[in-house]
Amino acid sequence: MIRFILGKLLYLVPTFIGVTIVAFGFVRVLPGDPVLLMAGERGISPERYEQLLQQLGYDQPIWRQYLDFLGRLLQGDLGNSLVTKAPVLHEFLTLFPATVELAICAIVLATLLGIPAGVLAAVKRGSWFDQVSMGTALVGYSMPIFWWGLLLIILFSGVLGWTPVSGRISLLYFFPEVTGFMLIDSLLSGQDGAFASALAHLILPTIVLATIPLAVIARQTRSAMLEVLGEDYVRTARAKGLPWRRVVGVHALRNAMIPVITTIGLQIGVLMAGAILTETIFSWPGIGKWMVDSIFRRDYPAVQGGLLMIAAIVMAVNLIVDLLYGLINPRIRHV
Amino acid sequence: MTGYSRLLMAAAAACLVGAGAEAKTLVYCSEGSPEGFDPAPYTAGTTFDASSRPIYNRLVEFEKGTTNINPGLAESWEVSEDGLQYTFHLRPGVKFHTTEWFTPTRELNADDVIFSFERQGDTSSPWNQYTAGISYEYFNSMDMGSLIQSIEKVDDLTVRFNLTRPEAPFLANLAMDFASIMSKEYADKLEAEGRMSDLNQQPVGTGPFQLVAYQQDAVIRYHSNPDYWNGQQPIDDLVFAITTDPAVRLQKLQAGECHIMPYPAPADIEAIRGDGNLTLMEQPGLNVAYLAYNTQMPPFDNPQVRRALNMAMNKQAIIDAVFQGTGEVAKNPIPPTMWGYNEEIQDDAYDPEAARQMLEEAGVSGLSMKVWAMPVQRPYMPNARRTAELIQEDFAKIGVNVEIVSYEWGEYLDRSSATDRDGAVILGWTGDNGDPDNFMGVLLSCAGVGEANRAQWCNEEFSDLINQAKTTADQEQRAELYRQAQVIFKQDAPWATIAHSTVFMPMSNKVQGYIMSPLGTHQFDGVDIAE
Numbered sequence: 048m049i050r051f052i053l054g055k056l057l058y059l060v061p062t063f064i065g066v067t068i069v070a071f072g073f074v075r076v077l078p079g080d081p082v083l084l085m086a087g088e089r090g091i092s093p094e095r096y097e098q099l100l101q102q103l104g105y106d107q108p109i110w111r112q113y114l115d116f117l118g119r120l121l122q123g124d125l126g127n128s129l130v131t132k133a134p135v136l137h138e139f140l141t142l143f144p145a146t147v148e149l150a151i152c153a154i155v156l157a158t159l160l161g162i163p164a165g166v167l168a169a170v171k172r173g174s175w176f177d178q179v180s181m182g183t184a185l186v187g188y189s190m191p192i193f194w195w196g197l198l199l200i201i202l203f204s205g206v207l208g209w210t211p212v213s214g215r216i217s218l219l220y221f222f223p224e225v226t227g228f229m230l231i232d233s234l235l236s237g238q239d240g241a242f243a244s245a246l247a248h249l250i251l252p253t254i255v256l257a258t259i260p261l262a263v264i265a266r267q268t269r270s271a272m273l274e275v276l277g278e279d280y281v282r283t284a285r286a287k288g289l290p291w292r293r294v295v296g297v298h299a300l301r302n303a304m305i306p307v308i309t310t311i312g313l314q315i316g317v318l319m320a321g322a323i324l325t326e327t328i329f330s331w332p333g334i335g336k337w338m339v340d341s342i343f344r345r346d347y348p349a350v351q352g353g354l355l356m357i358a359a360i361v362m363a364v365n366l367i368v369d370l371l372y373g374l375i376n377p378r379i380r381h382v
Numbered sequence: 383m384t385g386y387s388r389l390l391m392a393a394a395a396a397c398l399v400g401a402g403a404e405a406k407t408l409v410y411c412s413e414g415s416p417e418g419f420d421p422a423p424y425t426a427g428t429t430f431d432a433s434s435r436p437i438y439n440r441l442v443e444f445e446k447g448t449t450n451i452n453p454g455l456a457e458s459w460e461v462s463e464d465g466l467q468y469t470f471h472l473r474p475g476v477k478f479h480t481t482e483w484f485t486p487t488r489e490l491n492a493d494d495v496i497f498s499f500e501r502q503g504d505t506s507s508p509w510n511q512y513t514a515g516i517s518y519e520y521f522n523s524m525d526m527g528s529l530i531q532s533i534e535k536v537d538d539l540t541v542r543f544n545l546t547r548p549e550a551p552f553l554a555n556l557a558m559d560f561a562s563i564m565s566k567e568y569a570d571k572l573e574a575e576g577r578m579s580d581l582n583q584q585p586v587g588t589g590p591f592q593l594v595a596y597q598q599d600a601v602i603r604y605h606s607n608p609d610y611w612n613g614q615q616p617i618d619d620l621v622f623a624i625t626t627d628p629a630v631r632l633q634k635l636q637a638g639e640c641h642i643m644p645y646p647a648p649a650d651i652e653a654i655r656g657d658g659n660l661t662l663m664e665q666p667g668l669n670v671a672y673l674a675y676n677t678q679m680p681p682f683d684n685p686q687v688r689r690a691l692n693m694a695m696n697k698q699a700i701i702d703a704v705f706q707g708t709g710e711v712a713k714n715p716i717p718p719t720m721w722g723y724n725e726e727i728q729d730d731a732y733d734p735e736a737a738r739q740m741l742e743e744a745g746v747s748g749l750s751m752k753v754w755a756m757p758v759q760r761p762y763m764p765n766a767r768r769t770a771e772l773i774q775e776d777f778a779k780i781g782v783n784v785e786i787v788s789y790e791w792g793e794y795l796d797r798s799s800a801t802d803r804d805g806a807v808i809l810g811w812t813g814d815n816g817d818p819d820n821f822m823g824v825l826l827s828c829a830g831v832g833e834a835n836r837a838q839w840c841n842e843e844f845s846d847l848i849n850q851a852k853t854t855a856d857q858e859q860r861a862e863l864y865r866q867a868q869v870i871f872k873q874d875a876p877w878a879t880i881a882h883s884t885v886f887m888p889m890s891n892k893v894q895g896y897i898m899s900p901l902g903t904h905q906f907d908g909v910d911i912a913e
Binding site for chain 1: 407409414415417418423425513514515516517519522523579582583595597598599600601603621623624625626627629630633634636637639789790791792793795796799809810811824830832833834836
């Protein structure tokens, strides 16, 4: 098992170097630059432009800028944002808990609804439930997130007034940030109604962010279950008289879970992409919105630092999924 | 979050909770996050709304709702005969904010004023680069470095600016956000403690509100300044709920989650008007949208060709389709609310037949040209692409073939400045300080060619008038010079002036005393909420 883990870790090294190149290169291949955007309609004289580029260190050859970036990275320094002048790592870590909180809620919702729906659809293949749930999943999968979010806000917050429109908690509540997770912090604050307010603010963004993963997980679970249900060992289990519930719940589901867990792991990347739109609509102060703003402002250090951190997190999650996979499926460990 | 700031938030929370339901809180759904709380290094209105306007004051201030200059931290001032010396008499007894991070021991004096400007111009000052990569773009672009020769402290409450040349817009410049007055005592403390960068995070000013806490990208909380020199605020707390999407801002306003919001989507205006719980304030923006020809490239170097094209453009159709009625046709390069606006100028009438004839007379036939459309929405232009398409249709009617081009925004700004640019470019401008020089001097004088002067238009007669106006002290004389300059502008037609957009501010009916600024800033001193 240790060899298996070490092997996986070794794989990460070249991947991470590749990620640094992509993160560094990505913003630089975009047209435009931060100095031009700062100057705006007023324009800027060539001399002043050169002066500012030099001040920011962007007059150096690109390879040298990259080496500087790597050098600082090895010391754990992602640089300072060109816009706010604050350390990128600090900004990232300040905003990251909001994104994680939302992502965890979304993936939990998607899993709790998606797996049972997929199993039921597979077991009752061809039934009305199968058709309705898979049809809905297809719609969910193709839903334009921005439109969907706005629609929910207009219906539930605007017309019905059941949920708050946006933000993480009612502005009435103001307490020190301890963990950065609003659900936990609101409980710790001890203020009446704070937790309920935080929870209410999570409902719509969670639904919106969970929509696509939910659809994917439900469809993946259904097809994995269908495959497994046709296997010999399932027929054997039934033949030896095990109750159907036990056959599905233990023998089939456990095996069908392998591709499903991989899918859930892969959804982490999808969640990051979905977070960009979801956070923008719901004014959710997370890294998705921050990344988009940084890209528009050509804030090179923020974009490259953010990309790097996100890539590292996705890699870590994938590693954990791989390891879990090994635990669930002993065959993998020994390959 | 440091232990210190945790303590701070806890203390602030205790204040707010202690005040209970009786505290009057105004919630503003702002459109974006401030870049920082030191206004000088930034140029974005969103940053000024959150920093300079609530937290700071300037020597002189724009009178609310106008661009007139009123006393601010300076009670009075004198200008020398030759226009080279400005002497300001500071208001006595002005207190800086007492916050969790600073307790002032003295009142405002001349040292604070000198510090506030010198840090921006003096590259040897440790405050010039107090965080890496900082630059003072307004100070630089307003040419303050070469304009201000020295600033001297005459006595504690008198400060004198010595200029290198007479400059009439100087007073207006001092009312701008970059000229906010900071506390030197606080700066010295930060420097001594080795945490200079906190100047941008934990501001201390003299303004109507003081910062309590900023939760990044989410909420900014202010408390009214109990020692404000210009009187107590009717509200206790001011909160900015950062909400980037205009449709969501409106939902929040309608749901009562905020009291007031900026920048509604043009498509929502009618719905807002129909909502009995909301008030919609509007006013003409201090802006202009234009199509700038490249007057150095044939055939656009011929004024007759430019005028012919201007006559072919159906501007009212653009106002109706693109601005959805939220704007007015522009005939001059400055907006009608600005002093010096020439009412008497007649706009080129929309007349495709006459335009076609004029083009023929100029010996131009089978003309193909590029029209540049900006990739972004700006306050003066909701949809440049659609505008370009309408211009394309209009020009096609007189036999001119238009190809629409666009670039990424930074690239667009850069390439459109080039003197050898191919094509006419759609762009615009929002005024910084209400002075006509801020439009005509920046955008149309010979000095701006290759930079902000996108028409690359250098008309000596026009530039002379602008320069003369800039060094004339008397405002009526200046206005007359600008009116003459507008006549030359119209005859020579370096631009097709397209529109001045209207700015809207929807708010709850409970909001009282809000005054819209023609400069597009949003400020909340004096604003109340009806119970």
